[in-house]
Amino acid sequence: MTERSLPAAYFEGIFAGDTDPWDLASSPYEAAKFDRTIAALSARRAAFALEVGCAGGVLTERLSAVCDHLLAIDVSPTALERARQRLSGRRNVRFEAGAFPWDCPVLDGLDLVVLSEVAYYWSDADLDLAAQRIADGLVEGGRVLLVHWTGETDYPQTADDAVERLWLGLSDLMQVDLAERHPNYRLDLWSRR
Numbered sequence: 001m002t003e004r005s006l007p008a009a010y011f012e013g014i015f016a017g018d019t020d021p022w023d024l025a026s027s028p029y030e031a032a033k034f035d036r037t038i039a040a041l042s043a044r045r046a047a048f049a050l051e052v053g054c055a056g057g058v059l060t061e062r063l064s065a066v067c068d069h070l071l072a073i074d075v076s077p078t079a080l081e082r083a084r085q086r087l088s089g090r091r092n093v094r095f096e097a098g099a100f101p102w103d104c105p106v107l108d109g110l111d112l113v114v115l116s117e118v119a120y121y122w123s124d125a126d127l128d129l130a131a132q133r134i135a136d137g138l139v140e141g142g143r144v145l146l147v148h149w150t151g152e153t154d155y156p157q158t159a160d161d162a163v164e165r166l167w168l169g170l171s172d173l174m175q176v177d178l179a180e181r182h183p184n185y186r187l188d189l190w191s192r193r
Helices: 006-018 030-038 057-064 077-086 123-136 157-170
Strands: 048-050 067-074 095-097 110-116 139-149 172-181 186-192
Touching: 030 057, 030 139, 030 172, 030 186, 048 057, 057 077, 057 110, 067 077, 077 095, 077 186, 110 123, 123 139, 123 157, 139 157, 139 172, 157 186
Parallel strands: 048 067, 048 110, 067 095, 110 139
Antiparallel strands: 139 186, 172 186
């Protein structure tokens, strides 16, 4: 755990140097993880969803099929441009630049928040603020879906530490619907009581 989140420049550097830095569009592992991510939503459509850290839009594309309105945000202008191009025909998706949780639009009326491979980049203070932003914007019955790689990293948090810190900030409002451990990632689904 650390006192500083990774800066936006870190992500812009990654996306400026590689069109698909984590092989999100080509890796069988990523495809299987995305399949499980969508399946965890149990075919329940979201009226208004937020995806934090949309990267190049690979998961965004899948989420757009189960959301009436999807707001996808990222700190990297390069990543956002790729995502916009990938989903240029999707009218139910809106993209915005922003460093969640500090720089984010008004999020009232959310019934789904997707945090896939992002929470471990944040400091404790930013995780606490993220929990507050989610609590402020999520409607009753709304869900939070978290998917994070559990391997060794040099990020500010481990997947387990990040998810547990968010849970501490939201546990008074939420219940655990799913808590899955897969060989290389964890998937958590919570819903607001």
